[in-house]
Ligand code: GLC
């Protein structure tokens with residue numbers, strides 16, 4: 001989070017299952033739309049926070065299954081674990097806060113007395129979270145019985161019911177809302193409170209997020225009954241919270257527009273993608289659009305025209321070079337020429353391309369370096385190459401620029417698989 005010089009323009013704090021990630025959409029359409037929007041227009045000055053009920057183990061599993069971005073901050077295990085960056089460095093301060101007034105053994109002793117509680121898997125039992133399954137019909141009784149028992153033992157805990165099945169027991173000071181409040185306080189103390197914060201959720205454990213002062217909130221269209229009911233009882237008058245008309249990530253995009261938090265047209269929403277509509281030259285936006293065009297060409301979703309090849313060539317400098325991870329160099333124009341025959345070669349097959357961690361630095365008055373992780377998903381699995389692009393903009397002409405140099409390196413372990421990979 002020290003990545004930004006100033007306060008974040010927008011901090012999105014989003015739940016994952018059935019909020020950012022739509023498990024009913026195998027194509028991941030809205031997630032990919034969100035990714036392209038975030039990387040092209042927000043990554044450089046905003047913060048992405050994932051807040052999930054999953055343990056780090058199940059969170060990593062989800063990341064390997066779905067085309068998810070790397071968040072700046074990851075909050076796992078229902079707000080009991082806060083970590084930073086891709087390497088997920090834990091926030092020790094938060095651990096200390098939660099250690100106060102928490103006795104896991106008392107939780108285990110009391111819950112063992114209720115046969116309606118079925119233990120969740122071992123991975124989901126965490127230092128500050130004990131989790132069970134409870135049938136919907138028993139939930140209310142179980143919760144009040146547990147509350148009495150804990151009170152008698154002098155333990156102040158939080159009991160959260162989500163998705164009509166999951167029951168989590170946490171320290172009273174934990175939860176997704178408290179974790180967010182802790183982060184906001186930290187940002188404020190560091191002199192960088194986000195300008196706007198948008199929280200996004202679909203189920204019971206997300207309710208707390210919506211009660212944090214001053215945040216905007218979106219309950220996605222597919223939100224669970226328990227969240228909608230919480231909203232009706234506690235936050236009905238709050239005009240900063242909406243129930244979106246779109247599912248999952250499309251609901252998040254909708255909320256960005258509804259609250260006027262910034263642009264909400266994803267590069268994936270346009271068909272004439274190579275035409276630049278921005279007033280200022282934005283290298284991330286150009287690079288994201290370039291790869292969407294590449295994906296569409298191979299999926300036969302772009303029009304098959306020489307014009308498109310010509311436009312692609314036009315944005316590649318005549319002396320531009322691409323360096324393949326194997327070390328082989330090609331002229332950029334040569335690479336674009338190889339596009340042609342591959343039109344539609346991925347039609348009807350699994351093929352998606354998305355960029356993660358797009359970072360731009362201006363290195364001269366008209367030149368820019370753009371670095372990113374390029375992910376490609378095919379029927380053979382997915383792989384990532386670290387890519388650096390050098391490009392030049394044309395002063396006074398926002399749409400005009402040229403690619404000078406493209407350099408890719410493989411992520412460790414992928415080398416063998418990608419020998420015949422495309423240059424882009
Ligand atoms: C996730 C976690 C589970 C938890 C549930 C609701 O599914 O894996 O342990 O009970 O979220 O918070």
Ligand code: MG
Pocket residue numbers: 015016017018019201202203
């Ligand atoms: Mg959810």
